[in-house]
Structure formats: structure tokens, C-alpha cells
Amino acid sequence: MKKILVIGGNGQLGHCLQKIAPKYHNLYDFNFTGSAVVDITNYDQVDEAFAEYQPDFVINASAYTAVDLAEKESDRAFAVNSDAVGNLAKVCKDNDAVLIHVSTDYVFDGETNLNYSEDDFTNPIGVYGASKRKGEELALDNNPETVILRTSWLYSEFNKNFVKTMLHLFDIKDELGIVGDQHGQPTNANDLAEAIMDIIEFQKKTFGIYHFSNYPETTWFEFASKIKEFSGSEVNLKSITTEEFPTPAKRPKRSTMSLEKIEKDYNIEPKHWENSLRDCVEILKLTNA
Numbered sequence: 427m428k429k430i431l432v433i434g435g436n437g438q439l440g441h442c443l444q445k446i447a448p449k450y451h452n453l454y455d456f457n458f459t460g461s462a463v464v465d466i467t468n469y470d471q472v473d474e475a476f477a478e479y480q481p482d483f484v485i486n487a488s489a490y491t492a493v494d495l496a497e498k499e500s501d502r503a504f505a506v507n508s509d510a511v512g513n514l515a516k517v518c519k520d521n522d523a524v525l526i527h528v529s530t531d532y533v534f535d536g537e538t539n540l541n542y543s544e545d546d547f548t549n550p551i552g553v554y555g556a557s558k559r560k561g562e563e564l565a566l567d568n569n570p571e572t573v574i575l576r577t578s579w580l581y582s583e584f585n586k587n588f589v590k591t592m593l594h595l596f597d598i599k600d601e602l603g604i605v606g607d608q609h610g611q612p613t614n615a616n617d618l619a620e621a622i623m624d625i626i627e628f629q630k631k632t633f634g635i636y637h638f639s640n641y642p643e644t645t646w647f648e649f650a651s652k653i654k655e656f657s658g659s660e661v662n663l664k665s666i667t668t669e670e671f672p673t674p675a676k677r678p679k680r681s682t683m684s685l686e687k688i689e690k691d692y693n694i695e696p697k698h699w700e701n702s703l704r705d706c707v708e709i710l711k712l713t714n715a
């Protein structure tokens with residue numbers, strides 16, 4: 427049986443992978459590790475994990491994802507999102523394991539009206555995006571046979587994310603201002619977990635950078651408006667500008683990504699974000715999470 431090692435197994439994506447793992451129990455032996463057991467910046471722990479689990483595939487679901495805090499904790503962000511990823515790619519190469527790594531739309535500056543393709547020029551405007559971009563480069567330099575999935579605006583029923591933040595704020599506020607001039611593609615992390623498994627299952631693998639998200643594009647305001655609709659909240663939402671919601675880190679104005687390459691090479695069709703959002707809000711309503 428092929429073995430899959432998941433690093434960052436307690437994060438949002440890690441939980442979604444844990445959720446679908448039972449579907450594959452006849453095909454793959456999964457090992458989920460959290461940062462307490464495998465700290466990706468501790469290269470000895472990474473080596474020990476490879477020696478113990480001898481994985482055929484490694485999914486890197488770990489990352490430093492605090493976009494605003496990264497502006498102050500740049501060293502930590504680069505250690506986790508760049509250097510450790512470069513090391514992991516090298517260890518995968520040395521051990522004949524295929525690395526599936528996850529990156530972000532925040533590698534782009536967002537100053538375009540078009541959907542970014544995988545080859546488009548990157549120009550991160552914050553520390554988090556810069557650290558993720560450096561991780562992409564180091565991974566591919568050290569191991570060209572790495573699959574990098576760039577995704578965007580992830581949410582799910584697990585951990586902290588925009589959907590859960592909104593539902594919480596809807597409960598405690600009468601009115602909320604949400605930025606309406608930043609465009610992107612919300613993505614249910616459960617769909618990302620499925621796409622990762624589809625790639626692992628795909629026989630004729632191709633490597634490099636792929637974009638994966640739900641589609642089409644929207645704004646944070648429209649996204650919040652649908653969360654409101656699906657949850658049945660009575661909150662009053664107001665579309666505001668980026669300038670009216672100052673944050674320590676800048677966010678791209680339009681980081682929308684073309685999804686053609688993954689469809690062509692891996693036969694993975696994107697799902698409409700509203701359908702995937704509806705599923706998530708239903709789960710959250712049922713579980714009161």
C-alpha cells in the first residue's frame with residue numbers, strides 16, 4: 427500500500443484531508459503529523475519522519491498563514507514558508523517521494539484585469555506572499571518534480587477562516603463593513619483536499635505550478651453577502667473600500683487565477699464557489715461550530 431505523509435495535519439487543509447482519508451483506506455496509508463511532532467523547520471524531525479514513515483507522497487499542508495502578523499514576524503514566515511519548503515522538497519527528492527505543496531494567490535500583486543496564469547509574473551506585496559513565493563522557487567529549484575498548487579481564499583468548517591469569522595461577527599454585530607474592491611476566488615478547502623487526492627491518483631503526473639480554486643471570481647463583500655444569505659442572518663452588510671479597512675499587510679486588488687492548466691493536465695474541473703460555500707454553511711449550521 428502506498429504511503430502518504432501529511433505535514434501540518436492539524437491545520438484547516440489538514441483536517442479536510444483527515445476527513446476524506448477514510449475514502450481511500452484501501453489504497454493509501456495516511457500519516458498525519460502536527461507541528462508538535464514534525465516541525466517543518468526542524469530538519470532532523472523531517473528526516474526522522476521520512477525514516478519512520480517512508481512516504482511515497484508528502485502533502486505539505488503546513489504554513490505560516492497569519493497575513494498581517496507576518497509583516498512583523500518576517501523571519502518566522504520565511505523559515506516556515508520558504509526555507510523549510512526548500513528543505514522538504516530536497517528530502518522528497520532524496521527519498522523518491524512526490525511532494526504536493528500548497529501556495530497562494532497572494533504571490534501576485536493584483537494589479538491586472540485578467541486571470542493570472544501559472545507563468546505570469548509574480549510580485550508579492552506583503553511578507554506572507556513573498557515568503558510563499560520564495561518557497562515555490564526553492565521547492566522547484568531543489569526538486570523540479572514537485573507539484574505546487576496555488577489556491578486562494580480558503581475556508582471550511584475547520585479552524586479559523588473568513589466564513590467562520592463572518593458567522594461569528596453576524597452573531598454579535600448589527601452592521602459590518604466589508605471590502606468590495608478586492609477580487610478573488612473563494613475555495614472550499616474540502617475541494618482542495620479532493621483535488622490533491624485526484625492528483626495523487628492520477629497516473630501520468632506532470633509537475634510544476636498549478637492553480638486550483640473554486641470559480642468564478644467575486645469580492646470579499648459579495649462573498650460575505652452570500653454567507654449572510656445562506657446562514658439566514660439579518661446583519662446589515664456595507665461594501666467599503668480597502669482604504670476604509672486598514673490592515674498591516676496589503677492585499678492584492680485582483681488575484682484571480684486561470685484554472686485551465688489543471689483541467690487540461692489533470693482533468694480537474696473547478697466547482698462554482700456558491701455551491702461549495704452553501705455546503706460549508708450547511709455543515710456549520712448543523713454543527714453550530
Ligand SMILES: NC(=O)C1=CN([C@@H]2O[C@H](COP(=O)(O)OP(=O)(O)OC[C@H]3O[C@@H](n4cnc5c(N)ncnc54)[C@H](OP(=O)(O)O)[C@@H]3O)[C@@H](O)[C@H]2O)C=CC1
Nearest residue numbers: 434436437438439461465466488489491528530577579580
Ligand atoms: N487559509 C487560506 O486562506 C489560504 C491558504 N493557502 C495555503 O494553503 C495551505 C493550507 O492553509 P490552511 O490549512 O488554511 O492553514 P492553517 O493556518 O489552517 O494551518 C496551517 C498549519 O501549519 C502548521 N504549521 C505552522 N508552522 C509549522 C511548522 N513550523 N511545522 C509544522 N507545521 C506548522 C500549523 O500547525 P500549528 O498551529 O500546530 O503550529 C497549522 O496546523 C498553506 O500552504 C497556505 O499558505 C493558500 C491560499 C489561501
Ligand SMILES: Cc1cn([C@H]2C[C@H](O)[C@@H](COP(=O)(O)OP(=O)(O)O[C@H]3O[C@@H](C)C(=O)[C@@H](O)[C@H]3O)O2)c(=O)[nH]c1=O
Nearest residue numbers: 491493530531532578579580588603604605646671677
Ligand atoms: C473581518 C473583516 C475583514 N475584512 C477584509 C479584510 C481583508 O481585505 C479581507 C479578508 O480578510 P482576512 O484577513 O480574513 O483574509 P486574509 O488573511 O487576507 O486571507 C488570505 O489568507 C491567506 C492565508 C491566503 O493565502 C489568501 O488566499 C487569503 O485567503 O476582508 C473586512 O472588510 N471586514 C471585516 O470585518
